[in-house]
Amino acid sequence: DEAKAESKAKIKQLLKDKDAVLVAHYYTDPEIQALAEETGGCVSDSLEMARFGRDHPAKTLIVAGVKFMGETSKILSPDKTILMPTLEATCSLDLGCPIDTFSEFCDAHPDHTVVVYANTSAAVKARADWVVTSSIALEIVEHLDSQDKKMIWGPDRHLGSYIAKQTGADMLMWQGECIVHDEFQAKALRELKKIHPNAAVLVHPESPASVVELADAVGSTSQLIKAAQTMDNDTFIVATDKGIFYKMQQAAPDKNLIAAPTGGNGATCKSCAHCPWMAMNGLKAIESALENKDPSQHEIFVDDTLRLDALKPLDRMLDFAA
Ligand code: CIZ
Numbered sequence: 517d518e519a520k521a522e523s524k525a526k527i528k529q530l531l532k533d534k535d536a537v538l539v540a541h542y543y544t545d546p547e548i549q550a551l552a553e554e555t556g557g558c559v560s561d562s563l564e565m566a567r568f569g570r571d572h573p574a575k576t577l578i579v580a581g582v583k584f585m586g587e588t589s590k591i592l593s594p595d596k597t598i599l600m601p602t603l604e605a606t607c608s609l610d611l612g613c614p615i616d617t618f619s620e621f622c623d624a625h626p627d628h629t630v631v632v633y634a635n636t637s638a639a640v641k642a643r644a645d646w647v648v649t650s651s652i653a654l655e656i657v658e659h660l661d662s663q664d665k666k667m668i669w670g671p672d673r674h675l676g677s678y679i680a681k682q683t684g685a686d687m688l689m690w691q692g693e694c695i696v697h698d699e700f701q702a703k704a705l706r707e708l709k710k711i712h713p714n715a716a717v718l719v720h721p722e723s724p725a726s727v728v729e730l731a732d733a734v735g736s737t738s739q740l741i742k743a744a745q746t747m748d749n750d751t752f753i754v755a756t757d758k759g760i761f762y763k764m765q766q767a768a769p770d771k772n773l774i775a776a777p778t779g780g781n782g783a784t785c786k787s788c789a790h791c792p793w794m795a796m797n798g799l800k801a802i803e804s805a806l807e808n809k810d811p812s813q814h815e816i817f818v819d820d821t822l823r824l825d826a827l828k829p830l831d832r833m834l835d836f837a838a
Pocket residue numbers: 560561562563634635649650694722737
């Protein structure tokens with residue numbers, strides 16, 4: 517509608533005026549992803565967002581995602597201004613892994629290599645030996661396992677169990693989960709598969725093991741988009757945040773994409789396959805981030821000592837991925 521068009525025009529102007537670029541996650545709302553594309557920004561997973569932001573010449577990055585993504589950008593690009601539509605956009609994995617208790621857990625197992633998921637605070641990253649995202653977690657754990665390392669894994673227990681099962685690695689699990697993926701339901705998914713017998717099931721490994729077991733392809737957001745593009749099936753049942761349908765449909769325009777069922781088959785779900793924190797990245801919030809009249813609402817700062825400690829395991833991942 518008119519207000520939205522006005523807001524988009526204003527954002528486009530502000531992006532130019534402030535030498536800023538919009539970096540959006542696959543789970544943000546479709547209009548935010550479209551705006552990032554239209555304005556020369558990027559839409560991707562957390563690993564690519566951080567790399568794109570680091571390598572882009574813009575002075576300011578608007579990170580439409582959740583807080584840990586803004587922090588990762590600041591850690592990689594300390595000289596850039598990192599703004600977020602709202603600093604209240606967090607993540608249940610980050611919230612469920614406070615530095616004090618996580619650090620105690622690590623201290624109790626000093627002979628273990630600490631591997632943490634990107635969905636964590638800068639402080640938790642700083643305590644880790646390795647940071648991984650879901651697109652590269654399997655390879656990195658395989659690599660560490662081949663060196664006979666015992667590992668502490670945090671915070672996502674579903675992703676951790678999936679990787680332990682695939683690799684046979686010795687991993688002590690932190691008990692965290694994503695409130696979105698944790699809600700996918702195996703029983704309802706089995707029923708849905710009966711209705712669509714030719715559909716392939718695509719599952720993000722933050723989902724429960726019972727759901728992962730039903731998958732034809734398991735992978736990170738980018739890997740699932742690739743699967744929809746390359747697999748022969750004409751229908752896909754997708755177990756990850758609904759935001760992904762925007763890019764997945766773009767990549768596979770002729771395919772029929774169906775959301776996997778969540779708690780109570782949609783009747784009693786809490787997140788209903790869309791992250792409430794990702795949903796906070798609306799047009800008005802982006803506008804207000806660009807204006808940055810109140811940095812306490814928008815700007816990411818990471819203490820310098822913490823930044824350097826968190827940079828080491830992050831760079832380890834980026835070098836491994838390169
Ligand atoms: O669930 C998330 O927040 C994901 C998949 C983040 C990422 O690595 O892109």
